[in-house]
Amino acid sequence: MDKAYNPTNEDQIYKKWLDSGAFTPKVPKNPKEAKLKDNPYSIILPLPNANDPMHMGHALFTIQDILVRYHRMLGQPTLWLPGGDHAGIETQFVFEKKLQKEGKSRFDFDRKTLYKMIWDFVEENRKLNQFQMKKLGFSMDWTRYHYSLEEPIVKNVLATFKKLYKDGLVYRDEKIVNYCTHCGTAFSNLEVDHKTVNSHLWYIKYGPLTVATTRPETMLGDTAIAVNPKDKRYKDLIGKKILLPLVNREIPVISEDSIDIEFGTGAVKVTPSHSPEDYDMAKKHNLEFIRIIDFDGRANINVPEKYRGLFPNQLRQAVIDDLTAANLIEKIEDYTHEVGHCYRCGRPIEPITAPQWYVKIDALAKPTIKAAQDNQVKFFPTRFKKSFITWMENIRDWNISRQIVWGPQIPAWYCLDCNPGIKLNFLDKNKQVISAFYSELKGKYSVEEIKNGLQTLVAPVTADFIIDETDHCPKCKSASLIQETDTFDTWFLSGQWPLSTLGFNTEDPSKSSPDFDYFYPTTVMDTLWDILFFWVARMTMFGLYLTGDVPFKTVHLHSKVTDAKGQKMSKSKGNVVNPLDMTEKYGTDALRMSLVYGIAPASDFVVSEDKIRAQRNFVNKIWNASRFVEMLIDRLNPSKISLDIDKSKLTKADKDILDKLNKIIASTTKNLNNYRFGQVSEDLYQFFWKDFCDVYIESAKDRGEETIPVLLTVLTTSLKLLHPFVPFVTEEIYQYLIEKYNFKHELLVSSKWPTNEF
């Protein structure tokens, strides 16, 4: 053996594991019955974005590897199923940045071309991602790898959409949505970051009263003034109409209990198309909706000519200038408030009314809340149970449509002849962008030309649609059908990931794959807590809705890796530590160990090179202890080398170390069952280094061959206990010992977990 451990054989060892089939569990012929007896163990990998190179967050999948390696050694049929996500908006955003660098934008391409370009872009990185996970030693079953845009997976997701529709849980509506005019799509509430903004409160004279507002520019779309009925100042005005400045349109004064008399002037301008609260008021009072900001972020519609085409901040200035000129600004106060920003590009979110696809969430949420309450899904650490339930209880209908290209399109078709009010944006034969209603285009452009160059369409909320694909409109028999250009929210697809990857068949559950029968529900979902709502909640809802059973029995939330300053690692901050650089420098085992050593459950932690180096030393210690055992045996040159311990001949040192070994086996087993990885790794470190090396091995230096069985027993048992954490070095040593001393040939990866029998 070499003088120091040199992790140069990792790839070979990984290949040995792969070739042995250890990562690929076999499913018996009668999976449903066998399952009860076999107690299979399964984890679905939180699918990384296929376009995303590895970062420390991915390296934390080590936790899952520890779990599956441990349970595999316990003898359970064990599956760790990897995958890759197309990651809708994330990927499109990255790709658009790339386009931007090349001086292009998404508007230069029709959607088919754009889709193809992004597809190729992702394919380049997808392989890299898999390669990197192998480098980290993850014992995933690559024969069951899935990519979220695989045809069968998409097919199943579309089937789920159809089922939801049939069950009356899908509808279109034109509500206020969180719209990012830069990204060109709506977002769910979860995708909006609230940031504190220092702004102003403008007091604007509206005829007989004054309103206070943070968004003067939206006044062009006001359709009412709201006051509290208890407010004596405005009592007489309720029901009257007043003239809206600048646009000279009459709007009513309405009575609304929710208005705070103390705030501002107690009179609120109501802009139903650009404010969520005002939207609700408008629904209640049956007010008019006047949208002034269009989906491109400009004031294109329903505004006086002079304001046309302005962006909101320009519009604000123009409106304030004109109000000032007309002496209609009473005063301006400083004001700090929370404003929603796009979580992707960071720009302010524009609340806009837009037709979108929704899923009614109550029917899905209720069983999910119950499952959490009844511990059908358990949470580690348990405190996340409470926030999960609270969030589920306050959940709103889910906007599942995104106005992006990258992802499966919603399988709904519109008849252009029945719905001439559909607005189409497309590139014509000459690659010119045309943007008009179908009523204006009919006769000038063929449907074929429109389809070929199509970028997006916006169908009025009243438009009829067909969910099953056909050639002809069932009403008018026209063949001018066009598919909805909205794509699914990424989480709509990934929310079904455990079902899709295990081969659940939504259309006919009885045709689901044996994998599904055997491994569903999966055992553990280990993920970062920040996607608890995005993903874990959605998976649970879909699982229960489609199968009646939860997708995983336990949710284990792990910690976030930060840099030395405690900041989240991100590319934009430039503080990303590449795990592959670390494995190259110190070996994979050292990195893995440093990611779990002494970490409290679900608390953020710092990964520093110091720490990795310390664990590299530990890995080397394992190596050298083994090397010493070998050298000692060579020196003693015994007639027979065996692991059989003769209990009658044990010295005090022997008894002590065996006693400690029994204890560490028991505590390791117990703590692994309770997800206490930090504790286990520390205990093993102390046991191996202090108890075994510094004490027992030191004492063995003065002894004869009777010490060999104990030495070898403690060593090989330690290798087993350590294997889930540091798989490469332990396997390499184990193979070496087997070879040299002619022990029973087996791979450590599929060896039996020790029991405290010594």
Add this chain to the structure above:
RNA sequence: GAGUCUAUAGCUCAGUUGGUUAGAGCGCUUCGUUGACAUCGAAGAGGUCAGAGGUUCGAGUCCUCUUAGACUCACCA
């Protein structure tokens, strides 16, 4: 506005159901190691466990409050 978490050695952090002199890594001091490991060993310095009060035979650990910080959720003008 609602909720969650954190505060322990110079630094980064462990410390499950409350139980003997509070631990690790890194750093620091002294010494040792020419045959496992300079990626090593031995010994040591260093902490009134944020502050105050309470429960208890006993509190770093449970409860209340205070202070400082982090985060999540949220449609208030």
